[in-house]
Amino acid sequence: MTKYEELKRKISNKLPTWKKHLIGNGNGNGVLFKIAIYFLSITFAFVFIYPIFYMFMISLMSNTDLVDSTILWIPSSVYYQNYLFAVNGLSLDESYFKTVINIFLHKDLIITSPYMVEVRKLIVIIAIIPITVLFGGIYFENKGKLFGVSLFIVVLIMIFPKSYVDSLYVAGTTTLVTVFSSAIIGYGLARFEFKGKKLIMVLMLLVYVLPKTLLFISRSQLYGTLGIKGTMFALWIPSFMGQGLQATFFILIFFQFFKMLPNQIEESAYIDGANTLTIFFRIAIPMAVPAFVISITYGFAVNWNELFLTNIYLNGNIKTIPMLLQGLQAAWGSVADYSTGSDVVNVDFTEAKAFAGTMLSIIPLVIMYGIIQRYFIESIDKSGITGE
Amino acid sequence: MRKVMRSIKSGLLKTKHFVVSVLEKAMNFIGNLYDSKPIFAVRSFIVKILKFIIVVPCVWFYQHVIDKTVGKLIKKSWFKATFAQKRAITGYLFVLPWIIGFVGLVVYPFGRIVYMSLNNVSLYQQNYTFDWVGLRNFERILFEDIDFVLEIQNFIVRVLLYSPVIITLSIIIAMLLNQNIKGKGFFRMVFFLPIIILNGELLENMSNYGGMDINLSFFVIDIITTIVPHSALDLFVGLFEIIIEILWYCGVPILIFLAMLQKVDKSLYEAASIDGANSWSIFWKIVLPAIYPAISVSIIFIVVFLANFDGNPINLLILQSKNDGSRRDGYASAMALIYASLQIVIISLLFLLTRDRSSKKERV
Numbered sequence: 001m002t003k004y005e006e007l008k009r010k011i012s013n014k015l016p017t018w019k020k021h022l023i024g025n026g027n028g029n030g031v032l033f034k035i036a037i038y039f040l041s042i043t044f045a046f047v048f049i050y051p052i053f054y055m056f057m058i059s060l061m062s063n064t065d066l067v068d069s070t071i072l073w074i075p076s077s078v079y080y081q082n083y084l085f086a087v088n089g090l091s092l093d094e095s096y097f098k099t100v101i102n103i104f105l106h107k108d109l110i111i112t113s114p115y116m117v118e119v120r121k122l123i124v125i126i127a128i129i130p131i132t133v134l135f136g137g138i139y140f141e142n143k144g145k146l147f148g149v150s151l152f153i154v155v156l157i158m159i160f161p162k163s164y165v166d167s168l169y170v171a172g173t174t175t176l177v178t179v180f181s182s183a184i185i186g187y188g189l190a191r192f193e194f195k196g197k198k199l200i201m202v203l204m205l206l207v208y209v210l211p212k213t214l215l216f217i218s219r220s221q222l223y224g225t226l227g228i229k230g231t232m233f234a235l236w237i238p239s240f241m242g243q244g245l246q247a248t249f250f251i252l253i254f255f256q257f258f259k260m261l262p263n264q265i266e267e268s269a270y271i272d273g274a275n276t277l278t279i280f281f282r283i284a285i286p287m288a289v290p291a292f293v294i295s296i297t298y299g300f301a302v303n304w305n306e307l308f309l310t311n312i313y314l315n316g317n318i319k320t321i322p323m324l325l326q327g328l329q330a331a332w333g334s335v336a337d338y339s340t341g342s343d344v345v346n347v348d349f350t351e352a353k354a355f356a357g358t359m360l361s362i363i364p365l366v367i368m369y370g371i372i373q374r375y376f377i378e379s380i381d382k383s384g385i386t387g388e
Numbered sequence: 389m390r391k392v393m394r395s396i397k398s399g400l401l402k403t404k405h406f407v408v409s410v411l412e413k414a415m416n417f418i419g420n421l422y423d424s425k426p427i428f429a430v431r432s433f434i435v436k437i438l439k440f441i442i443v444v445p446c447v448w449f450y451q452h453v454i455d456k457t458v459g460k461l462i463k464k465s466w467f468k469a470t471f472a473q474k475r476a477i478t479g480y481l482f483v484l485p486w487i488i489g490f491v492g493l494v495v496y497p498f499g500r501i502v503y504m505s506l507n508n509v510s511l512y513q514q515n516y517t518f519d520w521v522g523l524r525n526f527e528r529i530l531f532e533d534i535d536f537v538l539e540i541q542n543f544i545v546r547v548l549l550y551s552p553v554i555i556t557l558s559i560i561i562a563m564l565l566n567q568n569i570k571g572k573g574f575f576r577m578v579f580f581l582p583i584i585i586l587n588g589e590l591l592e593n594m595s596n597y598g599g600m601d602i603n604l605s606f607f608v609i610d611i612i613t614t615i616v617p618h619s620a621l622d623l624f625v626g627l628f629e630i631i632i633e634i635l636w637y638c639g640v641p642i643l644i645f646l647a648m649l650q651k652v653d654k655s656l657y658e659a660a661s662i663d664g665a666n667s668w669s670i671f672w673k674i675v676l677p678a679i680y681p682a683i684s685v686s687i688i689f690i691v692v693f694l695a696n697f698d699g700n701p702i703n704l705l706i707l708q709s710k711n712d713g714s715r716r717d718g719y720a721s722a723m724a725l726i727y728a729s730l731q732i733v734i735i736s737l738l739f740l741l742t743r744d745r746s747s748k749k750e751r752v
Contacts, residue, residue, distance in 0.1 A: 037569055188482025209732055211728055215498065217720060218500035240485060241486065242485055307588060307589060322698075358590055366585065369577075369585075373576075373580070
């Protein structure tokens with residue numbers, strides 16, 4: 001009896017602590033709450049990842065596996081011919097280095113895009129080195145290191161697959177122009193008092209709200225008359241004018257950020273004899289690094305994924321990855337020989353091939369995101385992206 | 389700034405001296421060609437005349453016209469301006485690219501679009517010809533052809549159904565990410581991945597080839613349908629696809645809400661819990677009012693995103709109409725106008741519905 005009572009007492013003593021342990025004091029520190037949080041997070045994460053995982057699994061299947069109803073997730077054997085086809089269809093087997101050699105050997109037939117476009121691209125890619133050294137010289141002492149880094153980047157660009165480089169060229173340069181002009185405009189709006197500022201903000205929001213389909217017809221006509229349609233200037237000029245993709249969003253981010261900077265820094269710099277441009281380049285930009293990281297990351301993704309406007313403005317002179325992905329099924333007929341070999345079953349265009357192309361098209365973005373992700377999330381913590 | 393002005397002025401003077409010296413050298417060079425004694429006098433005479441004809445007007449023009457008009461203007465507007473005026477001028481210079489872009493790339497094309505929508509536009513050998521048809525294009529779109537109206541209806545329904553769900557889900561996910569859990573970095577990486585990789589072609593590929601369906605074997609389906617009616621299973625499977633699509637649109641709203649949540653002072657939570665509030669009431673009383681202003685921002689973002697998304701069939705329809713022989717640019721621009729005005733209406737409606745009214749009450 002005494003043993004039983006002792007046990008009962010022990011249980012009754014311990015019950016409240018179990019309860020407390022399970023439910024907590026109502027502030028979300030109980031075990032049940034934790035379990036719920038983890039369960040929800042993992043569920044959401046699974047639902048987010050599910051399509052990518054599914055696409056990856058399907059892209060490794062051969063056509064016999066696809067029609068087999070017993071095979072759902074794991075292919076019977078890894079069938080990498082889909083990827084071989086996708087590499088050909090997205091023209092990833094060609095590198096820019098090869099193209100440059102072909103330009104100098106005047107083998108025009110091998111180059112798919114026009115001759116002058118390649119030459120201009122080469123000039124811009126090589127111009128990365130002096131621009132990095134000169135512009136980075138404002139912020140870093142070690143110019144030799146800058147030169148080395150930029151040379152390394154140029155060499156990497158030369159070696160990379162050509163269509164990746166084309167996409168990088170289109171998206172990267174456009175993003176840089178957009179972000180730079182957004183920084184200038186946001187600084188002007190945040191730091192100076194002038195008449196009509198409110199009006200400009202309202203008009204900016206109005207422009208943001210307008211769909212991109214509204215103005216593309218007359219803009220493309222305008223670019224045609226200016227003679228910049230089909231060149232990169234058709235993307236750079238509107239980007240510099242603050243009319244690029246999501247430019248208003250970036251302007252508002254920079255506006256918020258520059259507004260948070262204390263006035264005293266600027267004033268002391270002014271008293272020390274700095275003029276406005278010096279203040280902007282030497283003080284405002286180094287303090288706005290988080291805003292730059294966010295807008296460059298997001299802007300790069302948006303510009304990389306843009307298909308509608310690049311298709312119209314570039315006139316097919318430069319083929320980016322989404323364009324090639326769109327034409328993947330059409331490319332199937334021309335490169336079918338490469339992928340199938342003597343395989344008779346796999347002559348049809350199936351979802352496995354489409355998924356293989358899709359996986360290859362997102363790889364560079366995922367790698368970029370993996371590298372930049374830490375800074376990106378840190379920057380979100382540092383800057384208030386709210387807009388007004 | 390005075391320093392800069394001085395440097396500009398000295399630069400101008402230097403260029404003047406440079407021009408004069410270059411001209412002199414050129415004259416001497418011409419003269420050297422005739423450098424022989426008989427025509428020496430002639431040479432110097434020619435040089436003098438040329439100097440008189442070319443250099444003197446240039447100098448006069450610089451001293452009396454440019455310096456007295458432009459220079460005076462700059463002097464008047466800059467050196468006599470107050471500090472505030474100088475700041476205002478600098479501000480205008482910073483915003484100048486946007487103003488030029490607004491006039492040249494928005495106002496002018498918009499006027500052209502309005503004009504084109506009232507015309508039948510045809511392109512013949514790089515020349516556009518316009519036939520005035522009045523409101524005929526709008527009439528055709530709204531009352532005769534069926535495709536655009538149908539797509540517009542779909543679009544409205546989709547926006548009105550999706551945006552509340554997107555907002556709710558992104559608030560939930562932002563709250564989850566704001567908790568102190570292990571593997572926070574991993575979860576953040578996963579939830580922000582769609583921001584980076586989402587594009588129209590990807591989503592189209594995914595939904596066309598069943599990348600977003602639940603992949604169930606017949607065995608599992610048989611087991612489930614013994615308990616649940618088949619229609620309910622279909623509904624669930626259909627919902628799953630939409631949910632994935634919606635979750636993939638959530639990226640930037642999650643980001644906005646997370647940024648707002650991290651701004652909330654941690655001591656507020658502590659104070660509330662000391663006062664005896666549980667997490668449910670903390671959510672309704674502290675967290676939700678703090679992130680409420682972001683809701684209207686994200687609503688605007690979502691509607692604009694859905695409208696500009698490459699998978700949106702309206703964009704494709706307008707592009708096809710532009711290239712269609714019976715429709716052309718006039719018809720397409722009328723479509724674009726209707727679409728834009730509709731979108732402004734939807735956005736202003738949703739914005740007014742979700743606007744933060746508390747600040748206004750305080751003012752009154």
